[in-house]
Amino acid sequence: MYNILICDDDKDIVSALDIYLTSEGYRTIKAYNGREALKAAEQNEIHLILMDIMMPELDGIRTTAKLREDSNVPIILLTAKSEDSDKILGLNIGADDYITKPFNPLEVIARVKSQLRRYTSLGGADRGPGLLTVGPISMDDSAKQVTVDGEPVALTPIEYNILKLLMSHPGQVFSSAQIYEQVWNDPAYGSENTVAVHIRHLREKIEINPADPRWLKVVWGLGYKMEKGSV
């Protein structure tokens, strides 16, 4: 049983989230601005915080900064601003994830689950040889097993090989042709198109929101890369 603090100045959004999360079996605590959120976090044992950025009195960014002074509880920011700079600021200040409004409730639940799993069960310490980890994604090469937040994911052999190539070089950009040559072991003759399709499928399997991927990124016009897993 996890306690989730929901904080938004729009009461309808808070209660909608409350309904979704309660139905998933979480206990919720509600707050309507940053100050209340801080107070609630002091008085209760909180396992995760869902927080809006634009709030009266104390906004989400400052509340996050305050919370981070003595707690490493996962914080997911809800934001109506879709600019990249806002997202980067939120993540830099100490938030673990962000969801842009208007959001899909299923995505919220998926992200909540992901954060909770990593916060509670995965210490990140059980790393063995042949184990590649990037963010929530782990790859056990000996068992040919890929897990996201501890949940196993079923991949085709080609998808697995592409993922392995990208995960062994996090941050490095591979063009479609490079990936094709490495995975198929064939020279590329304009058949890279298949690489793009495979990567899209792969993204659908390992990303919560494939249209806005967190880890398996598309570098438009240059290729694909795996983000360096800092979280």
Add this chain to the structure above:
Amino acid sequence: MARIQSSPVGKLLSWALLLVFTFAGVQMGLSAASSAILAVGDWQSTAAFSVLLQERRDQLAQYFIDSIDWDFLLANDFSYTQDEMDLMQLQDDIQTAETELSAEATAFRYQLRTSDGTVFKSNLGEDERLSQVVDQVYYSILSPQTLSDLDGSFQWSTSSLEWGSLSLYDVWGGRGTLGTLTGSVPVYILAYGVPSVPPETISDEFTALYQNCSTASAQFLPLIIGASVCGILALIALGYALWTAGHKAGQEGITLFWPEHAFVEIHLLTTLIVLFFLLWGGLQATDTYLSLLNAYYSAVSTSTATETSLMTYVISLLSTLAVGTVSLLLRTIAVRCKGHSFVKTSVICLVIRWLVLTIRDFILSIPLTWRVIMAFLLYFFLNLVLFTQGQYNELFTGLWLCLNFLVLLALCWWTVNFRRLRKGSQALASGNLHHQIETQRMPRDLKLYAEDLNNISVGMASAVDEQMKSERFKAELITNVSHDLKTPLTSIINYVNLLKATRQDDPKALEYIEVLDRKSQRLKKLTEDLVEASKASTGVLSVNREKIGMAQLIDQALGEWTEKLEERKLTVVSNLPEGETWVYADGRHLWRVIDNLLSNCAKYAMEGTRVYLDLTRGKGQVSLSVKNISREALNIPPERLMERFVRGEESRTTEGSGLGLSIARSLTELQGGTFSLAVDGDLFKATVSLPQAN
């Protein structure tokens, strides 16, 4: 610097020094000038020497005549003597002259001869010859006849002296000719001269003059140098006084006193009057001084020394006053020039300015056409006159050439300025609204034109700025409104989702919920597109251009879209050139452009047709065209398609916001590319062109 300039002590000191140095300089100058009379050349060539020599000559002649008289009286036992006193006087005179002319008393050396060469009288020693003792031997002739009767083989001049029947002539010429002259005519010859270095034992007027000349030539150089130094120092003092003039302690800039407000001509007139009187006095003093100087150097009177020095003081004082007066005039002119009030405080300048302005206004009031015609007629007339006159007089030819050269210069000036004007208007026409034409030193008519152009560009620039501001404001408004819309939209989407999860018995309710779900999703897409469109069109998006592979990007885009297009039974046919094609673009923005175009295909292309993707490169440009067959008839021009909220079909029932092409065009232009659409029947073609990267 300012402190030095405004120090009253410095000013007073400089004026005092100016006067002192002027006084001293004039003093020394006068002394030098008077010395120069004696110091330049041999002392025997001075005017004073010839005066002294003439006096001695006359004394000698008198002595000679007296001696002849005495001899005559003696020969006749004084029977012709009328008066005892006269006789006594004559004897006395002869004796005095004999003493004064003796070799012990004077440096003057002489020889008196009769015409047959017998030496009658001389103060030379036994074996001395006159030509050895003196440098220059002077000859004079005493003759009872007028010398005009004689032959002209030598030159002579009559002196003013005449004694009875005898006349005295100064003679220049060879001694040989003198011999032939004296052969036939009864004359007495006076030969005389002064040694170039008179014996020191003798003290007479010649030794005095010699002494004076030696002293003067020793003094001359130091005096000249002293006078020059004083003059330079006085000039420096004057310069300092003019430099500091008008500056006052504790005040910025130039302070004008009441004398500087009076007309400068009053100062000028006063100065001229004062100078006139000073000059008059100076001339008087100089006259006196010169006569005194003559007397002094001829050593006739030695008592004039104090008077001479008094006169030099008077002249110096007058000169100093003159210099002071002129300096005061210069000072007021300097102050006026420094304070930029010279023209305002000068009657002449004011009158000239008024005249110039009046004439200019008159000329400018004539219309341009008439002015041009008048100018041409004037030029033509002058040309004609000068040219025709030039055939007789070269001066007119020169004037004619000058006139035409000046006209050429004026035309060049006009042309240069016209070109400047045209460049300015070209800049304006090409959209550089901040270009201002330099209007300084332009012909007046062009200047007026240039100022009009400048005003237009300023007006247009401000209008454009205003428009940009309002566009940006609009974008901000749209963004803010969209943010505000997103919050209630979030609730709607969430509650529709919750509603879907509830049990609904009525099948109609399920249908309604489905509509709500679809429309809320569409609303979400619309708000997102709206924000993007407004941002893209106002250019507030940041653009990071880098080298992008077009083939890679198309490949990636197709990877995203293949399955959705296949669902619509659309086949993609892509024609890419060999190898990678590199462009300069922002990858994310370019992806949005291609994403929008493919999304358009998915939405509006007729099912079962082909979509053509063509990539071409050439002339530094890379073009990507997307062609598809529209499902609906495209009955609107391509320009309209790119406007916001315009879609190929008017019913607006399909998904899509109508912003896709507008966003694509704005984003392409942000990256420095061009975006064009073409519609041919049902064939829809979009082309994105970008600069190629090497």
